[in-house]
Amino acid sequence: MDIGSAVGREQNGVTDEEIRAVSSFRDSDLFSDSDKTALEYAEEMTKTPVAVPDEFFARLREHFDEEQIIELTASIAYENYRARFNHALDIKSDNLYN
Numbered sequence: 001m002d003i004g005s006a007v008g009r010e011q012n013g014v015t016d017e018e019i020r021a022v023s024s025f026r027d028s029d030l031f032s033d034s035d036k037t038a039l040e041y042a043e044e045m046t047k048t049p050v051a052v053p054d055e056f057f058a059r060l061r062e063h064f065d066e067e068q069i070i071e072l073t074a075s076i077a078y079e080n081y082r083a084r085f086n087h088a089l090d091i092k093s094d095n096l097y098n
Contacts, residue, residue, distance in 0.1 A: 025039045026040075034063040034064070037059055037064075038064075038072055042079075046080055068070075
């Protein structure tokens, strides 16, 4: 995690404990059902090829309205872009956030 993620984390009230638990979000009590659905959506969007089933969108709509889904999709896509760009060019973290 680097400075852009750290700033976004602080602005959105994400705790260090939640950051440490994100890899096991499904089993964590730190995340709401909405949080877990958003994190699962991020996983689905990150797969290659991206294939988010219609059934999942039905679950997504139980927690988010259309505007929120668009914003969530854009945020996930941007983070995927950044990660793939940095990986392709072997750009490492500046370790600005521990």
